[in-house]
Amino acid sequence: MPSSDYPHREYFAERLLAWYRRGKRDLPWRRSRDPYHIWVSEVMLQQTRVETVIPYYHRFLERFPTIDALAAAPEEEVLKLWEGLGYYSRARNLQSAVREVKERYGGVVPDTKEDIATLKGVGPYTSGAILSIAYNKPEPAVDGNVMRVLARFFLIEEDIMKPGTRTVMEKLARSLIPDGEAGDFNQALMEFGALVCSPRSPQCLTCPVMERCAARHEGREDDLPVKKKAKPPRPERRLAAFIEGSGEHAGKVLIRQRPQEGLLARMWELPHILVEQGAGTTDDEAMRLLQGRLLQDETLDVLPQEPFMHAEHTFSHIHWDMQVYRCRLASADGKTGGALPELTPFHYRWMGHEEMEQYAFPNVFVRIFREAFKQG
DNA sequence: AACTCGGGGAG
DNA sequence: CTCCCAGAGTT
Numbered sequence: 001m002p003s004s005d006y007p008h009r010e011y012f013a014e015r016l017l018a019w020y021r022r023g024k025r026d027l028p029w030r031r032s033r034d035p036y037h038i039w040v041s042e043v044m045l046q047q048t049r050v051e052t053v054i055p056y057y058h059r060f061l062e063r064f065p066t067i068d069a070l071a072a073a074p075e076e077e078v079l080k081l082w083e084g085l086g087y088y089s090r091a092r093n094l095q096s097a098v099r100e101v102k103e104r105y106g107g108v109v110p111d112t113k114e115d116i117a118t119l120k121g122v123g124p125y126t127s128g129a130i131l132s133i134a135y136n137k138p139e140p141a142v143d144g145n146v147m148r149v150l151a152r153f154f155l156i157e158e159d160i161m162k163p164g165t166r167t168v169m170e171k172l173a174r175s176l177i178p179d180g181e182a183g184d185f186n187q188a189l190m191e192f193g194a195l196v197c198s199p200r201s202p203q204c205l206t207c208p209v210m211e212r213c214a215a216r217h218e219g220r221e222d223d224l225p226v227k228k229k230a231k232p233p234r235p236e237r238r239l240a241a242f243i244e245g246s247g248e249h250a251g252k253v254l255i256r257q258r259p260q261e262g263l264l265a266r267m268w269e270l271p272h273i274l275v276e277q278g279a280g281t282t283d284d285e286a287m288r289l290l291q292g293r294l295l296q297d298e299t300l301d302v303l304p305q306e307p308f309m310h311a312e313h314t315f316s317h318i319h320w321d322m323q324v325y326r327c328r329l330a331s332a333d334g335k336t337g338g339a340l341p342e343l344t345p346f347h348y349r350w351m352g353h354e355e356m357e358q359y360a361f362p363n364v365f366v367r368i369f370r371e372a373f374k375q376g
Numbered sequence: 377a378a379c380t381c382g383g384g385g386a387g
Numbered sequence: 388c389t390c391c392c393a394g395a396g397t398t
Contacts, residue, residue: 042393043394044393045392045393046392046393046394046395047382047383047393047394048382048383048384048392048393048394049383049384049385049392049393050393052383052384052385084382084383084384085382086382086383086384087381087383087394088381089380090381090394090395093395093396120395121395122395123394123395124394124395125393125394125395126393126394126395141393143393143394144391144392144393144394145392145393146393162377163377186393189393190393191393193393194392194393199386200386200387200390200391201387227390227391229389229390230391231378231379262380263380264381264382265381313382313383314383315380315381315382316381316382316383317379317380362383363382
């Protein structure tokens with residue numbers, strides 16, 4: 001159905017805008033008009049809560065205050081500043097896109113939908129957010145908040161996980177934007193979704209548009225939006241080796257860098273293997289598996305000594321159950337035959353405790369190291 | 377349309 | 388526990 005057929009559109013937009021201007025939060029990125037700053041905030045905010053982003057936003061812009069600064073930075077440093085924030089391709093894409101802006105657009109963030117949408121990591125939501133917030137262009141910025149709010153107020157019962165529903169939402173959201181108020185209105189929608197029209201137990205009693213909310217009238221605000229349930233993460237059992245060096249590597253731990261592509265690309269980690277469910281259930285068998293596979297796959301000759309710790313970590317689609325074993329190198333001189341593994345997808349290196357700040361680790365390994373170093 | 381890609385906070 | 392968050396890219 002055409003967007004113009006939805007009732008109470010003007011009422012909805014005006015009341016929401018007034019509500020926003022009455023009490024909007026003082027967020028760091030709202031203190032800047034720099035399109036680059038807005039851009040950084042929007043990328044960080046993808047699938048990430050406001051409170052989580054704030055400290056990262058400050059650190060990132062302190063180190064990379066301009067497009068030039070980010071474009072010139074070593075990639076490892078960008079990744080390190082992103083450590084713990086997740087979805088690390090965002091960081092790589094952002095730097096790649098910033099370099100593109102420098103080369104192709106003279107360092108000025110483009111202000112047209114066609115140009116900005118070509119930038120890596122800038123999809124339908126982020127392009128609309130930058131265009132509206134930084135340039136006040138009347139483009140919709142439809143995120144999870146906006147879909148929830150629109151689904152409820154206008155009683156849209158389509159599954160919001162379907163791409164077609166997003167198109168409907170974008171058209172409707174575009175038709176709602178009051179003349180000359182795109183930036184504030186789009187932020188009003190998201191702020192409203194975050195603070196009032198929340199996913200669970202929405203605050204209808206304080207809602208500024210409750211009187212004409214279709215879902216509220218039907219008593220169905222708790223049933224909307226319709227969203228198909230995600231598949232549960234598949235379990236993976238992993239065995240990791242905490243290998244302490246001796247001799248010239250005394251006091252150091254062997255770490256490795258993950259491949260360029262895929263999960264946790266280019267981040268550092270403890271050497272570990274994936275084993276079948278049910279395999280290595282006893283520590284004895286697990287240690288044999290670990291020894292055999294590290295030797296076979298990585299030419300890494302270790303002697304597992306004892307169970308060290310246990311860690312679990314859930315990604316969106318995978319659940320890691322990781323058992324860590326304290327290991328020694330098998331070679332008598334403690335130097336793994338002198339050389340670290342080569343001809344594997346990984347890059348190995350010895351790391352002293354004080355060198356952790358030079359490497360970006362997935363959070364599960366940050367936790368493991370913190371615990372290990374606490375034990376001494 | 378279905379997967380891949382992190383991590384954490386709230387209830 | 389479950390849900391989902393100012394999503395994007397790939398197949």
